[in-house]
Amino acid sequence: KNWISFSHMSVDRSIFPFDSWLACEHTALKRSQLELNDDSSRFPQGIYSVRQTISRFLSVTRGVKCFPEQIVLGGGTQFLFYILRQLFDESTLYAMENPGYRRIYELLKMEQMRLKTIILDHKGISINLLRKTNPNVVYVTPSHQFPSGVVMPISRRIQLLNWAAESENRYIIEDDYDSEFKYQTDTIPSLQGLDSCGRVIYFGTFSKSLLPGLRLSYMILPQHLLKKYREKCSFIMSTSNALGQLTVQQFIDSGAYRKHIKHMKQVYIERQKKLIKHLKNRFGSLMTMHGANAGLHFTAAFDTRRTIDEIAHRAKSCKLELYNLKPYCLDGSYLYSKPAFILGFANLPLDKIDEGVDRLYYSIYQ
Numbered sequence: 001k002n003w004i005s006f007s008h009m010s011v012d013r014s015i016f017p018f019d020s021w022l023a024c025e026h027t028a029l030k031r032s033q034l035e036l037n038d039d040s041s042r043f044p045q046g047i048y049s050v051r052q053t054i055s056r057f058l059s060v061t062r063g064v065k066c067f068p069e070q071i072v073l074g075g076g077t078q079f080l081f082y083i084l085r086q087l088f089d090e091s092t093l094y095a096m097e098n099p100g101y102r103r104i105y106e107l108l109k110m111e112q113m114r115l116k117t118i119i120l121d122h123k124g125i126s127i128n129l130l131r132k133t134n135p136n137v138v139y140v141t142p143s144h145q146f147p148s149g150v151v152m153p154i155s156r157r158i159q160l161l162n163w164a165a166e167s168e169n170r171y172i173i174e175d176d177y178d179s180e181f182k183y184q185t186d187t188i189p190s191l192q193g194l195d196s197c198g199r200v201i202y203f204g205t206f207s208k209s210l211l212p213g214l215r216l217s218y219m220i221l222p223q224h225l226l227k228k229y230r231e232k233c234s235f236i237m238s239t240s241n242a243l244g245q246l247t248v249q250q251f252i253d254s255g256a257y258r259k260h261i262k263h264m265k266q267v268y269i270e271r272q273k274k275l276i277k278h279l280k281n282r283f284g285s286l287m288t289m290h291g292a293n294a295g296l297h298f299t300a301a302f303d304t305r306r307t308i309d310e311i312a313h314r315a316k317s318c319k320l321e322l323y324n325l326k327p328y329c330l331d332g333s334y335l336y337s338k339p340a341f342i343l344g345f346a347n348l349p350l351d352k353i354d355e356g357v358d359r360l361y362y363s364i365y366q
């Protein structure tokens with residue numbers, strides 16, 4: 001039998017519009033000889049017209065307010081974060097959500113940066129613990145907290161912005177990952193759009209909405225950090241290739257991007273609904289779910305005497321690709337009272353949901 005995947009780390013390529021992507025790439029190749037013939041040394045932040053398109057679409061979709069000059073394109077969130085880190089001195093204290101995005105945590109640890117983690121409450125990062133920790137830079141994922149799935153309500157966003165505005169050397173990194181897919185709730189405006197003191201550094205990526213292999217991400221610097229970036233880092237050449245940038249620009253400007261997101265939302269909402277229905281039928285009160293209001297995954301904890309490792313082993317033996325929350329508990333201590341898993345449905349076709357839930361039941365209870 002074939003593998004069935006609950007992975008949160010993939011999109012369903014079968015619904016990616018390769019034909020219109022190819023047409024956009026063809027147009028980009030034909031139209032942009034100049035940019036393609038340059039090693040990007042003249043535009044380390046990425047091609048200007050591409051940044052214009054991105055700043056326009058972010059203002060419509062996320063209420064982000066920025067000039068193209070403030071955008072830096074790069075080959076992945078981690079790389080952009082690495083550049084940003086150069087703008088702060090060694091004494092900077094960083095704080096991250098726990099559970100949280102391990103790839104940024106590891107980057108800060110590797111560079112021996114001062115780093116604290118802060119646990120969540122039902123509205124996202126805990127404001128009380130944030131005040132106690134008193135960091136200079138706090139990294140948050142408000143749209144759909146990674147990996148717990150909590151959607152940060154407007155009230156907590158305002159509290160966060162007020163905290164940042166209270167003192168000079170405080171910044172919020174808003175990683176707006178997974179912001180394209182909202183279900184029950186309406187789109188909540190970005191922290192960046194609500195920020196009036198230039199304290200929010202906005203991160204975004206095309207990994208989820210287009211293709212992870214594209215490696216095209218962006219960060220938006222407040223004016224004074226842009227100035228520092230230009231003094232210190234603009235010798236570093238762009239790590240995102242011109243053809244990828246120009247194709248994305250064409251894909252957005254032609255309207256294909258908006259159409260694709262709409263189509264993905266329809267497909268994913270239908271899958272999520274069917275998956276949740278089958279899970280509830282099968283597991284009932286043995287299962288507690290969180291974070292299903294948005295994104296391409298949610299989490300589920302199960303009442304069972306089996307350990308996470310036993311469940312992981314059994315899942316593998318019945319060819320079920322299943323990730324648990326242990327690797328995202330950043331300080332090593334498991335934060336949950338029961339075995340908890342990430343249930344992604346981006347790569348889970350409707351006709352595999354039934355069998356997928358059966359294999360999950362086998363892994364945990366049979």
Ligand SMILES: Cc1ncc(COP(=O)(O)O)c(/C=N/[C@@H](CCC(=O)O)COc2ccccc2)c1O
Nearest residue numbers: 008009010011076077101146177205207208212217
């Ligand atoms: C919080 C957060 N922020 C940003 C990113 C994206 O980084 P970028 O691709 O470098 O721009 C991820 C990717 N998270 C990774 C999963 C988490 C993990 O690493 O274990 C990859 O996630 C997906 C990629 C494509 C399709 C669906 C999911 C992030 O989890």
